[in-house]
Amino acid sequence: MEVAGLYKSFGELEVLKDISLTVAEGEVVVVIGPSGSGKSTLLRCINFLEKSNAGDVTIDGRLIERKEKTINRMRQEVGMVFQHFNLFPHMTVLGNVIEGPIQVRKMKKQEAVLLSEELLEKVGLLDKKDEYPAMLSGGQKQRVAIARALAMKPKVMLFDEPTSALDPELVGEVLGVMKELAREGMTMVVVTHEMGFAREVADRVIFMDDAKIVEEGPPEEVFNSPQNERTQAFLSQIY
Amino acid sequence: MVYDFSVVVEKFPIFVPAAIETLKITAASILFGTVIGLLTSFCRLSKLKVFYLPSTLYITVIRGTPILLQLFIVYYGMVGLVRLDPYPSAVIAFGLHNGAYISEIFRGAIKSIDIGQMEAARSLGMTGFQAMRRIILPQAVKRAVPPLGNQFIIATKDSSLASTIAVRELLLKSQQLGSSTFRPMEYLIIAGIYYLIITTALGYLVHRLERRMAVSDRLG
Ligand SMILES: Nc1ncnc2c1ncn2[C@@H]1O[C@H](COP(=O)(O)OP(=O)(O)O)[C@@H](O)[C@H]1O
Numbered sequence: 001m002e003v004a005g006l007y008k009s010f011g012e013l014e015v016l017k018d019i020s021l022t023v024a025e026g027e028v029v030v031v032i033g034p035s036g037s038g039k040s041t042l043l044r045c046i047n048f049l050e051k052s053n054a055g056d057v058t059i060d061g062r063l064i065e066r067k068e069k070t071i072n073r074m075r076q077e078v079g080m081v082f083q084h085f086n087l088f089p090h091m092t093v094l095g096n097v098i099e100g101p102i103q104v105r106k107m108k109k110q111e112a113v114l115l116s117e118e119l120l121e122k123v124g125l126l127d128k129k130d131e132y133p134a135m136l137s138g139g140q141k142q143r144v145a146i147a148r149a150l151a152m153k154p155k156v157m158l159f160d161e162p163t164s165a166l167d168p169e170l171v172g173e174v175l176g177v178m179k180e181l182a183r184e185g186m187t188m189v190v191v192t193h194e195m196g197f198a199r200e201v202a203d204r205v206i207f208m209d210d211a212k213i214v215e216e217g218p219p220e221e222v223f224n225s226p227q228n229e230r231t232q233a234f235l236s237q238i239y
Numbered sequence: 240m241v242y243d244f245s246v247v248v249e250k251f252p253i254f255v256p257a258a259i260e261t262l263k264i265t266a267a268s269i270l271f272g273t274v275i276g277l278l279t280s281f282c283r284l285s286k287l288k289v290f291y292l293p294s295t296l297y298i299t300v301i302r303g304t305p306i307l308l309q310l311f312i313v314y315y316g317m318v319g320l321v322r323l324d325p326y327p328s329a330v331i332a333f334g335l336h337n338g339a340y341i342s343e344i345f346r347g348a349i350k351s352i353d354i355g356q357m358e359a360a361r362s363l364g365m366t367g368f369q370a371m372r373r374i375i376l377p378q379a380v381k382r383a384v385p386p387l388g389n390q391f392i393i394a395t396k397d398s399s400l401a402s403t404i405a406v407r408e409l410l411l412k413s414q415q416l417g418s419s420t421f422r423p424m425e426y427l428i429i430a431g432i433y434y435l436i437i438t439t440a441l442g443y444l445v446h447r448l449e450r451r452m453a454v455s456d457r458l459g
């Protein structure tokens with residue numbers, strides 16, 4: 001996946017300035033940076049939930065044209081996990097997961113149920129399949145949201161602060177699922193403040209500040225010997 | 240005693256046809272109004288001026304003028320163009336009237352659904368139409384049920400205005416019998432009881448529906 005020369009502004013406010021980023025197949029990229037630096041907007045521009053002012057997104061060698069149809073097709077390949085889960089509250093856990101395959105991939109219900117049960121098993125929530133999201137804890141909701149995204153069999157997964165809305169004791173179960181995914185070779189772009197996760201799982205860490213990529217490199221480098229002073233300042237605040 | 244309330248009991252059954260007429264006008268205008276209301280709410284939510292402006296004008300006009308005026312415009316005012324019978328006039332006028340209010344109910348309900356729902360649906364690759372139909376509308380309709388129920392009750396009561404154009408519904412029936420027998424109060428009370436029965440039943444049905452739809456909100 002490749003992002004080239006991405007620009008985005010909201011009115012006067014420039015949120016992304018010339019962002020370019022290449023993510024290799026199977027690579028896990030963790031994006032860190034202060035609040036308001038444009039991390040969410042970057043993820044949202046990648047799957048066109050936000051329309052960038054300039055720049056291209058290429059996935060699996062295909063340039064994504066800015067046409068409704070192309071974008072919809074691309075979104076099937078790019079899973080997104082949100083900070084606030086955004087599960088569909090009127091559907092059961094299983095209903096949430098089979099929705100994409102049935103509606104978008106036109107999969108037969110039986111087949112979608114099998115696939116979804118497999119994924120729920122994987123995130124450890126098969127026993128909750130007939131519950132409604134309102135009955136789940138935050139950590140469980142986020143694991144369902146991950147299963148829902150995986151049900152589309154995406155090539156890339158985008159995570160926007162997947163554990164930021166969780167009580168501390170629930171963070172681990174979600175990170176556990178994400179680690180498992182990384183181990184299986186999923187291509188991932190993860191915005192997070194979980195530095196432990198970044199150290200352990202990331203192939204590369206990107207530090208964003210003020211609409212730009214300020215520094216990037218392997219986690220040891222970025223965390224242990226950051227070159228840029230803004231990275232240093234940010235990291236010293238976190239620890 | 241000026242009043243003879245035994246009349247109320249005795250004559251109660253002869254109001255059944257009038258009550259059916261009231262129910263028919265109400266049901267038809269609610270149905271018509273819901274269809275118009277849903278379409279109008281989409282127009283109002285559209286960014287395109289061709290949809291947004293006419294629908295906004297429609298709502299402004301309906302909400303800013305009396306319902307009785309609207310009824311008279313359809314029944315008397317349109318005579319130059321078409322001559323409509325009382326019953327269709329009432330259904331058209333009340334349907335248009337309710338449509339404006341129902342539209343605002345739907346619009347509010349749709350807007351109240353968290354934007355994250357649309358984004359989650361779109362991020363799975365759903366089209367805007369699919370997301371609306373599968374994700375947004377089911378949640379919005381659920382939220383719209385209480386105010387819709389309220390509007391349906393208002394519509395029931397407003398249907399009495401059709402008496403002014405000689406639709407043989409409850410109020411007209413009670414006025415006619417009341418003046419011919421010199422017992423207006425007794426017959427007005429009969430009509431009142433029928434209205435109460437209808438509105439209470441509607442309220443109960445809406446309440447039942449609300450509870451049934453709340454399944455997914457219930458905690459363990
Ligand atoms: N839809 C929007 N409209 C206007 N401003 C926005 C919008 N979304 C984000 N912003 C602004 O863009 C900046 C970057 O936001 P965001 O990408 O969410 O940052 P981060 O995820 O790094 O905290 C912030 O200043 C935010 O207020």
Ligand SMILES: [Mg+2]
Nearest residue numbers: 039040041161
């Ligand atoms: Mg953010």
